[in-house]
Amino acid sequence: MTRAEPTTDPKITPELVAKHGLTPQEFERIKKILGREPNFTELGIFSVMWSEHCSYKNSRLELKKFPTTGQNILVKAGEENAGVVDIGDGWAIAFKMESHNHPSAIEPFQGAATGVGGIIRDIFTMGARPEFCLNSLRFGPIEAGSARGADRTPQRGIPTEHRQKQIAANRRLFAGVVSGIAHYGNCIGIPTIGGEIYFDESFEGNPLVNVFCLGVLRHDQLARGAARGVGNPVFYVGAETGRDGLAGAAFASRELTEESKEDRPAVQVGDPFKEKLLLEACLELLASDAVAGIQDMGAAGLTCSTCETASRGGSGIEIDLAKVPKREPGMTPYEILLSESQERMLIIAKRGKEKIVREIFDKWDVPWAEIGRVTDDGMMRVRNNGSVAAEIPAKPLADEAPLYSREAKRPTADYADKTDLIQKLSASSAKSAVEILRQLLRDPTIASKNWVYRQYDHTVRTGTIVKPGSDAAVFHIKYANKILAATSDCNSLYCSLDPREGAKIAVAEAARNLTCSGANPLAVTDNLNFGNPYKPENFWQLREAVEGAAEACRAFGTPVTGGNVSLYNESPAGVVDPTPTIGMVGLIEKEELVTTQWFQNEGDEIVLVGSGMGFQPMSHRQDADATAMMLGGSRYLKVCHGLKIGPPPRVDLEHEIKIQHAVRDLIRNGWVKSAHDCSEGGLAVAIAESCFNPNERFGAHVDLSRSDGFPAVMDELTAGKPSLLDVCVALFNESQSRIVISVAPENLDNAIALLKDAAVPFHHLGKVGADKLEIKVGDEKLSWPIADLYDDWWNSIRRLVESDSGAEGIPSL
């Protein structure tokens, strides 16, 4: 079916303004900026530039609370497409995280793929060569029998037909997003080396797809996204402009509804092959000194790149749409300007060096066109075959979107005081602690993500020293001779219970993961995923999380170098759990310090650095209620009882930093064979995961109630038979600031002396063993064959995802 071309632009009516997501007040402001009514094209331009996605109008005031400066920061948050951090010897890194939640919700494969393409463009726009990606994903439950609220069926374990459909849909989204990421990243040849995945009912219908990319550059290669130098030519390079992704930024700034499928044209289609050519051509060009400014065309496409470069350069820009390479004839100025076709860049060349641009893009067979000039009048002027299609002052358009501070209200729902319930549940649980650990290891959120990361090329570019699966990915940049560690973290469940504490923990855990890998944390990028900010409860969550994360970033000395805000993450079933994803990068001084989470040798000593019960005043521990509360927000309650209740664990930042310093010192002394932080599933899961060395599985003999001069993990468990609740608290509580390390027997005394000197609490738990995990809690002796635990953990996701495809019978390596 061909689509009728409007011969004249529609008339500007209040309805049309509202349809563009602009309020009457915003429309008045536009008229004031222009000194007249906008035409249809200009209305479209304002609509995308002032959308939440581009302008951060509801979050920018909050984002100002983040620390953004530091001695290593070369480009600050918000200045350019990505922040840039010095890593020494003339080298720097550019990194950023960005979301593609809405597109992935309605078209998982292309939505996720173009998310990867977009973040990679942000990085090479800075003049950096993209080296690796991470991703942080959230989906609805994929295991049969998982329920969402009112859908919970009375017959336990038998999902209703509707649930079955939903779970199948969740699996499709999960599998689709993973293959979309794989498709783009693998083809372009940038390894995906880590990340995290959570499954929870709140993400049903609105998955979160946050993609992180890091690139490396020399200080003198830093490219700027500014249109400088009046008279300099403006080049359009890359793929032709089509009608795909029309007004995608505006689409991303709405809630998802049943009708969102109709917005599928707002999802772009990616071509990683074209982007690979664009990447190589741009890096070759940037090495040539022919470029005055460069900017990728991402959200809001040509519109955003032209007005932003002009605004940053304090200049004007004039382009002619007739010269823009187009995929199809008959496109209107409105469509060309608002298209979000992928794999395109805007390049401001230095006058007289146009030939270099043409030659390099011809070499790579990448389309290019000279479409305009830099001017001195501060206007973004768009011509179309001679007539002026739009004429807007660039700076007000790009930088003077209205900023709002929305009403914030603490939700009334009481989610804290459920002590009785926790006690009752744990006491009445039919399951033994032995079965509970196996169930936790099978939980898709905890289980190995090998089904996912083996679909990602994680070894291309030959730098991956620590492959996916350990606390942090470690990558060696050969040409700079630098070793980087990177991680992304956020426990959305904690954040839903207490966004401030949850966000603090996300930062602390990211730093802890880097510490465990042997790195010193450097800087942070964040991706704030929340609901509609016009709902006061959602805005309260955003504000709390930002303040919590900001406090923690300050404490760790890791400034925020940039990131992304994604609001309106709501499906008809409700709002997502607040998810302020933290991407953190660290530097490992030398190769010998690289550490993984896996036990290395039988007979090594296992030590828990940190308090068995986390950082809690002693008086609390005597109290049975307080003991039960230690399970608040835990995976144990979620997985075994379907409950998201209780206060989440708390983190004392000063204490956390002390613990991390101590572990880094231990690593620096060469005494640490493995280091793994305690997170989802608590101590028992952390110990089990430490056993799952990819080269050789180990067992462990652990005693949580030791009497050989070392403190017990739980004082009250030193004698007698503990209750199931006590055992669950000891094994599965998720209190923070805890790291399980293993050391060679000959270094145990040294390690302990260091910990004592540092006044850091620790527990000598036991030894690395052969083929069984044995944990003694008081008189209770628990034992698991490692092979069984490993099978639960390693195969869980594959079994769930492939169970309905009949692929189970295929041996896959």
Add this chain to the structure above:
Amino acid sequence: MNFAVIQFPGSNCDQDCVAGINSIDGLHADYVWHKETSLRDYDAIVLPGGFAYGDYLRCGAIARFSPIMEAVINEARSGKLVLGTCNGFQVLCEAGLLPGALVRNRSLRFICDLVTLRVEVQDSAFTHGLAEGTLLRMPIAHGEGCYFADDKTLRELNDERRVIMRYANDCGEVVAEANPNGSIENIAGICNREGNVFGLMPHPDRACDVRLGSADGVKIFESMMQTILARHARAA
């Protein structure tokens, strides 16, 4: 000794190949752009992995028409050593320099992992000094790595001892569980009848540094160097 690493548009292991080869004493690698037409100055040719031309149409199907391929084919016919890894293997099959084809993995998914290979032919130009049964560890990363050939071709490959490597388990047994992609008879790498063109699905270029998990790939490049040195000695 100079190796040419061909850069097709969409190659993404070209840098890994050059870095890997240059890390070996006595070897030097240059990038050669696919629009070039001569490879006369090189002792050996490497077709790297990646997604040449986006793997559109079929893996390697467009790359075989790149200008450089005429030179690759001529040099191969004249006896020069040619190694194609991953996507390079696919290009060699499409160009008719190697028999058979690489089709979608049995799992229908891309797979990235570290695998064990059993050397099946000792003293081939590419396994010089590696005894039959030697086990090598190398990464794989492919969506279309399932080798297929018809019965006649397969018989020829086996009879003429042209299957250079097979996927094996850690004990060196060539068994179904060790086959990552469904390749017929666990075939990971084959050579042409003359023995100078070698296609290998795993990545020797990603196995040149123990820090990355394995340095077994070095053995392939060193073997090529020894073969070439021996030829030079014979010619002299």
